[in-house]
Amino acid sequence: MTSTNFRVRAPELQGRGWLNTGGQSLSLHDLKGRIVLLDFWTFCCINCLHVIDELRPVEEEFGDALVVVGVHSPKFEHERDPEALKAAVERYDVPHAVLDDPELLTWQQYAARAWPTLAVVDPEGYLVASMSGEGHSEGLRRIVRELIEKHTAKGTLNTSGTLPEKEAREDTELRFPGKIALLPNDNFLVSDSAHHSLVELDQDGETVLRRIGDGTRGARDGENPQFSEPQGVCVLPSEVATTVGYDVLVADTVNHKLRALNLETGRTTTVAGTGEVWRGAPGDPVDIPEDPREARLSSPWDLAWYDGRVIVAMAGTHQLWSYDPVANHLEVYAGTTVESLRDGPKAQAWFAQPSGLAADGSKLWIADSESSALRWIENGEVHTAVGKGLFDFGAMDGKADEALFQHPLGVAVLPNGSIAVCDTYNNAIRRYDPVTDEVSTLAMNVAEPSGAVVADGTLVVVESAAHRVTRPVPPGESQQITGTRHRTKRPPVELSPGPVQVTIVFEAPAGQKLDDRYGPSTRLEISANPSNVLRGGEGVTTDLERRIVLAKESDEEEPSEEGDGVLQVSAHAASCDVEGPNPACHLSRQDWGIPIRIVPGAPSELVLMLRGESL
Known part of the structure; x- marks a missing residue:
């Protein structure tokens, strides 16, 4: 700046x-x-x-x-x-x-x-x-x-x-629990996120049998462990657990770690993550060291056993990673770090803060929260069942291509093969039927459901904002939502049709300079949703300036209240300290999703600030 x-x-x-x-x-x-x-x-x-x-x-x-x-x-x-x-x-x-x-x-x-x-x-x-x-x-x-x-x-x-x-907070037995798993003894293991611990509940889903974690924010391993807002819990197959010496893998979300738990001793060990968050530019490859404990993770949110390994919903990088407990091997499983919705081969697909996982054998189901989407992977390909993109959401049932969710955080596979979706921001449990390709509603007025599991044929749900585990779906019942569509409510930026100059302003902070030792120091990627509003200038370059061309279907169309589309801009700049024997490196990055309205006579320049330390 x-x-x-x-x-x-x-x-x-x-x-x-x-x-x-x-x-x-x-x-x-x-x-x-x-x-x-x-x-x-x-x-x-x-x-x-x-x-x-x-x-x-x-x-x-x-x-x-x-x-x-x-x-x-x-x-x-x-x-x-x-x-x-x-x-x-x-x-x-x-x-x-x-x-x-x-x-x-x-x-x-x-x-x-x-x-x-x-x-x-x-x-x-x-x-x-x-x-x-x-x-x-x-x-x-x-x-x-x-x-x-x-x-x-x-x-x-x-x-x-x-x-x-700071205001005093009410306390309850569970406080904003996140995810749930069914244990081999048919009890439940729940991540009690705001209490920074794990809780084993009896089969009634209410009686606390034991608590794992001392209840304070931290990252200590051992028999009196600490966590920081843990989320996903995954029970390993018995033969794998016997081999590796632990039974459960935990997504320790705010610590940016994967933690292993031995159920008999209550002892935890860290198997992946330094505790530092991974940061890079959209599309940058993630370099994972041979030792998973030396890797930087980014808000692992859920876990599921699939394809002979544990799949990790790495919400912070908009990817899925995988961890093989037996081989002690961590790698990227799907996604590119670009935040958006794109199907295709899993190495090329785009996700948007994946936060819920469930496997049904051949398919891995994904609650892709920021795109309000339900997606799945099968045979190495990513597909979308429900969802329009980053800025479209709502509460509508019916055929999947018209149905809408609002920031879902959890999924579970029902006994009949349909998929239960924790439609978190709609306070509802929804169902997607892969056979009919339709969405229906199983329960409403469920306070921010965030995770679910099937036990004895019944859906058991973490009702996070009500601080409890419930069974909100009566057998055989469903409702129909004929609600409304929504788009993110931000005033669109008015730009003129035709050529528009996009400029990303970046100045290295005092004491730093641009760092091109390992390649170009800057990167700019531009796309649009829908893609047809951008008639030129899309793609990736190493310059922070670009001329794009905007258009809409008809010049006679009246400007819409919500805009004509969303311009998606991703930029990064690498800098390093000027002085010192071992100058530190710094990466500035930002993703913008900018609603635009194309209006004749509007400005033909868009200036975005990547980073600034003085005005």
């Missing part, structure tokens, strides 16, 4: 209300004298969840000098529900104040175009930095230190006055 010769006053914070402030409202005027970091996020977004965890140590380091405010800017309709947002703030243990901005008022004032976006406001109320994506913690530390030094000298840093405290 380039520097300017004038200062920009930060717009005031607007929204429906505040959370995590003890009932108080905040304004930039209230926070004058402190450094304010605005985090524009939405609770479905895995990158946004990464940023919340990145910011925890930054908030602790700078104390009262830095105030972080999460500006919740929803993508899905469910995320506009204030109760759902309140639950998400607790679920993800958000440690700072959150502004509820369902109409994207503050989002628009700060010209945000991607989740997540960060903006820094200095103690005098001026906007001094803006950056998109994750991985900015070190850059933020540098900015904050410089601002503290500058405004201490000026006498404008003022940390007097009491800030609102």
Whole structure:
């Protein structure tokens, strides 16, 4: 981001209300004298969840000098529900104040175009930095230190006055449980995500028999382990368990690890993951070391035994990985790291935050949450049963090509071969029948179902927002939803038909330079949905500038309220430290999905900021 010769006053914070402030409202005027970091996020977004965890140590380091405010800017309709947002703030243990901005008022004032976006406001109320994506913690530390030094000298840093405290949370036996598995003794193993532990439940699904994990966030192995928001649990086939000496594999999501659990001793060991998150540009190959414990994972969300190995829904890289417990081998199974919906050979397919897995022998079923899709793999090919793409969602039954889900997180194979879908943001259990290619609804008013398993012919569901395990589907019953379609509610960017110049602005931060030691330091990929709005300029180049050509079906069409399509832009830039014997490398990356409206006379230039440390 380039520097300017004038200062920009930060717009005031607007929204429906505040959370995590003890009932108080905040304004930039209230926070004058402190450094304010605005985090524009939405609770479905895995990158946004990464940023919340990145910011925890930054908030602790700078104390009262830095105030972080999460500006919740929803993508899905469910995320506009204030109760759902309140639950998400607790679920993800958000440690700072959150502004509820369902109409994207503050989002628009700060010209945000991607989740997540960060903006820094200095103690005098001026906007001094803006950056998109994750991985900015070190850059933020540098900015904050410089601002503290500058405004201490000026006498404008003022940390007097009491800030609102984080709100007290209710507690229950289970707290935002995530996934469930059936154990060999017919009990259930549930990931009690907000309690950072695993729980064995009796066959009634209610009685707690034992808890594995001490209930605090951590990554300790052994007989008194710690987890960090664990999700998927996969029971290994008995012959495999005997060979490897453990029975269950656990997706330790926020630790970015796979953990092995011996059910008899309760002892855990880490089998994959360093604890650091993988970051790269969309389409970049993932280099996995020979020792899986030296690999960087990214939010493993669910696990399933399929094709003679454990398949991992690697939500953070928009891929499926696989782990062979016997060979102790980790590799990419499907997907390219590009976030979108594309079928085909599994090595070339695109996923969007896969979060639920279930196998029925020949097929692996996938809840692809950000594309609101149900997909499957068979014979090395990826197929989509239900789903339109990143920005189309809803609640509609009927033929699969017209049916809609809203951010599903779980799947299970029913005894008759049909597929139960935890349609999480519709608070429903839906069913897809592969024989008739139709979708129906099995149960409604299920509070954010996130995982399911079949036990004794009955569907057992993790009702995450109700903090319980239930059996919500009466045998033989179903309903029919004739609901509405939705698209992500962001104001479209108006662009002119014909040639449009796309420019990605990137400046290496102070003390760094572009790094081309291992190939081109920059990469830009552009596509569109639907593809026919982009008549030229699609594809991948190493330049951060590109001329594209936009068009719509008919020049006589009236501009639509929601826009004519979505321009999908992915960019990255590699930089390294200028000084030092072993200069550190840094990768800045961002994916934008920008709704566009093609209007004669509109601007013919689109400028996007990849990363900036000063305005």
